Amino acid sequence: MQRYFVKKEQMTDKVVHILGEDVKHISKVMRMDVGDEVICSNNHSRTVKCRLSNLSDKEIIADIIETLDPKTELPVKVTIAQGLPKGDKLDLIIQKGTELGAFAFLPFSAARSIVKWDQKKAGKKIERLEKIAKEAAEQSYRERIPEVLNVHSFTDLKQKISSYDVVILAYEESAKRGEQVQLAQQLASVTLGQKVLVIIGPEGGITEEELGQLTEQGAIACGFGPRILRTETASLYVLAAISYHFELMR
Amino acid sequence: MQRYFVKKEQMTDKVVHILGEDVKHISKVMRMDVGDEVICSNNHSRTVKCRLSNLSDKEIIADIIETLDPKTELPVKVTIAQGLPKGDKLDLIIQKGTELGAFAFLPFSAARSIVKWDQKKAGKKIERLEKIAKEAAEQSYRERIPEVLNVHSFTDLKQKISSYDVVILAYEESAKRGEQVQLAQQLASVTLGQKVLVIIGPEGGITEEELGQLTEQGAIACGFGPRILRTETASLYVLAAISYHFELMR
Structure with a gap:
């Protein structure tokens, strides 16, 4: 599944606001649409699986469906x-x-x-x-x-x-x-x-x-x-x- | 020190015959001359330090002055x-x-x-x-x-x-x-x-x-x-x- 980093403030309890170049990547390069799923990390230890619910040219809103724990950071x-x-x-x-x-x-x-x-x-x-x-x-x-x-x-x-x-x-x-x-x-x-x-x-x-x-x-x-x-x-x-x-x- | 691989038959007990592109590399790129030293390996577990004794456009002859044991191969x-x-x-x-x-x-x-x-x-x-x-x-x-x-x-x-x-x-x-x-x-x-x-x-x-x-x-x-x-x-x-x-x- 495609993964994106967003800023801390772009991820609330329930939704992720995807902005900037990632919007183009999701809609134009990956050609995803409402209902498709992506993984987002807020770069502060929170990684979620979410489903695209609203796409515009400037912003994509995705509903969080699951919190993940990838454990992919080196322990030192x-x-x-x-x-x-x-x-x-x-x-x-x-x-x-x-x-x-x-x-x-x-x-x-x-x-x-x-x-x-x-x-x-x-x-x-x-x-x-x-x-x-x-x-x-x-x-x-x-x-x-x-x-x-x-x-x-x-x-x-x-x-x-x-x-x-x-x-x-x-x-x-x-x-x-x-x-x-x-x-x-x-x-x-x-x-x-x-x-x-x-x-x-x-x-x-x-x-x-x-x-x-x-x-x-x-x-x-x-x-x-x-x-x-x-x-x-x-x-x-x-x-x-x-x-x-x-x-x-x- | 500069290192070169030569074919097995180019390395005798006493001398190394350096041929091909390495001749150009030694004389033109490195600008070495008689008396300069290089390391040669015969790709069959023999590595020697040698001193250039004769340079021509087609061949460089180098006298072996020491057998080395670099131990640089992975043990598996x-x-x-x-x-x-x-x-x-x-x-x-x-x-x-x-x-x-x-x-x-x-x-x-x-x-x-x-x-x-x-x-x-x-x-x-x-x-x-x-x-x-x-x-x-x-x-x-x-x-x-x-x-x-x-x-x-x-x-x-x-x-x-x-x-x-x-x-x-x-x-x-x-x-x-x-x-x-x-x-x-x-x-x-x-x-x-x-x-x-x-x-x-x-x-x-x-x-x-x-x-x-x-x-x-x-x-x-x-x-x-x-x-x-x-x-x-x-x-x-x-x-x-x-x-x-x-x-x-x-």
């Missing part, structure tokens, strides 16, 4: 801090990371980031990434859309570290030196509901200096297996490993 | 049987799957595959995918290039099942019904060195009929976590989970 809150990568790799990271359960994305300017974001254009870029996250969240049946934070400087990132319970730093040199125990050890220390930050460098990885500063703040350098992963693959690896650890190994 | 041999997906998704699956350690890729025509491969063009397509696998294997420091098998019919796929030790079938309905124990149980039954086949449907998944026929042959339907993954994400999920299970959790 994983924020992916991604050093700005080249090209459209951030699109892939956000689309796949959303499918794999990320709680939020925090892009940051790393020393080896070749791409620099013009602050004037950053708003538009974040808007575009938020749209990718929304569509991926609908497709993968998430209960909430992961937040896409504004681009952080390295200093801002460092200051955020203390607000997370566990901070994992993907470190290629760890993989090369055969470090293969830290990730599992760190995950074993996480309890359900805790906040995990995973820091991933851009192409070329993080510098020795960044490593020093991040580990000083409490980040733990971890190898993600013995193969050298591209920057966009590292986030997918760690999210899948976290899902396997907390959702499937029981 | 995972073949990804992928129902033909739309567009260029197979490129992504092969690039990322190679980074994540896949042993081989087996594309197959599933009932819901919209794409059909023209047998006349299949050779060229496989060649292109093999090139993607080679480049990803070099980049991720693999010891071997995963094999890209020719496209199989569903009947051919079924006949292959008995040659694998464990056959995992990604089944979306399992995820929807909350089935979350089979993947970990199946992985726990695998011993190092065994051959695992992971079957993943195209967009829209496998049909009930395909499910019946595959499970009859011994495939086990598994959920890959509670979220609905796109077809190209499923292979990445399972490879990362297998790496985490066999390489990091010790």
